[in-house]
Amino acid sequence: MARAATDVSAVLVEGPWRHRLVAAHGARFHVAEMGSGPLVLLLHDFPQFWWAWRAQLEGLAAAGYRAVAMDLRGYGASDKPPRGYDTPTSAADVAALVRALGEREAVVVGHGVSGRTAWALPSLHPAEARAVVTVGAAHPLLSRSVLRERVSRTGAGVTGAALRRQVPVLPERSLLRGDGVEQVLRSRSGPGWPTAEDVHRYAEAVRVPFVAHSALEQHRWVVRSAVRADGRRFAAALRPGTSVPVLQVRGQLDPTVGRAALDAAARYAHGPHLVVEVPGAGHYVPEEAPERLTAVLTSWLARL
Numbered sequence: 001m002a003r004a005a006t007d008v009s010a011v012l013v014e015g016p017w018r019h020r021l022v023a024a025h026g027a028r029f030h031v032a033e034m035g036s037g038p039l040v041l042l043l044h045d046f047p048q049f050w051w052a053w054r055a056q057l058e059g060l061a062a063a064g065y066r067a068v069a070m071d072l073r074g075y076g077a078s079d080k081p082p083r084g085y086d087t088p089t090s091a092a093d094v095a096a097l098v099r100a101l102g103e104r105e106a107v108v109v110g111h112g113v114s115g116r117t118a119w120a121l122p123s124l125h126p127a128e129a130r131a132v133v134t135v136g137a138a139h140p141l142l143s144r145s146v147l148r149e150r151v152s153r154t155g156a157g158v159t160g161a162a163l164r165r166q167v168p169v170l171p172e173r174s175l176l177r178g179d180g181v182e183q184v185l186r187s188r189s190g191p192g193w194p195t196a197e198d199v200h201r202y203a204e205a206v207r208v209p210f211v212a213h214s215a216l217e218q219h220r221w222v223v224r225s226a227v228r229a230d231g232r233r234f235a236a237a238l239r240p241g242t243s244v245p246v247l248q249v250r251g252q253l254d255p256t257v258g259r260a261a262l263d264a265a266a267r268y269a270h271g272p273h274l275v276v277e278v279p280g281a282g283h284y285v286p287e288e289a290p291e292r293l294t295a296v297l298t299s300w301l302a303r304l
Helices: 050-061 087-100 115-124 140-155 160-164 172-177 180-188 194-206 211-227 227-237 259-268 290-302
Strands: 018-024 027-034 041-045 065-068 106-111 129-135 246-252 275-280
Touching: 018 087, 027 050, 027 087, 041 050, 041 087, 041 115, 050 065, 050 140, 050 211, 050 290, 065 160, 087 115, 087 227, 115 129, 115 140, 115 211, 115 227, 129 290, 140 227, 172 211, 180 194, 180 259, 194 211, 211 227, 246 259, 246 290, 259 275, 275 290
Parallel strands: 041 065, 041 106, 106 129, 129 246, 246 275
Antiparallel strands: 018 027, 027 065
């Protein structure tokens, strides 16, 4: 049974960070920020919101960076328009937000589905991309090739959960039911995570009106664009690759992306490229191994 909707105040978690609404790319984006120095912009995964980066906000700020975690379009306290849940629009949102924050460029850190946005930024908006970090995410063109292989081999566009998300209404109902969010989190994480607090936070955030639909629209575009003109244009833009520094992080227990896929991304990373695996962690490295990820980030950033 689906729970009742919750108020957007549920995502405005108090802490040492500052909450702001920033106008960019025709929408308003909620951000939480800490510190001063070079900008590091943190993009959350599905079905989360900015709070996933709470540990890195503090760690990066302490290391001398301006750390900003945003609610993506359609999530949290950001605007939730009926359209714009494709990766090119997401990249344009991020580039515009960098400028709206008064910065010329940023290191963009994308987790999961937002890793696609991070990879796309240097190709679509090179001026705003100083460097790229992805956590638990393959390069979008590798994902695309895997999808095409499945189409030719099985006659189906995707399998499992990805296939179920293509139908209308039912995926939203599944996500909003009592343990819908918890099932997603536990299916991708390592042992010991999520905690009861994590489950509560994310279940409440998904119950904010329109969030469940907006979040699933992202996944629908990823699949459907593989056989559409907009997807072909996106792929063509990314095919030359990028020369900005790239760091890829993966939890060793992450079932969503393998080490081989991260290594294969080297064909698109023509500048410095580093792959780091975090032992004992699943897909949600920012929360499963927060100290380890913060140490990896700060060490890598110091060498830029």
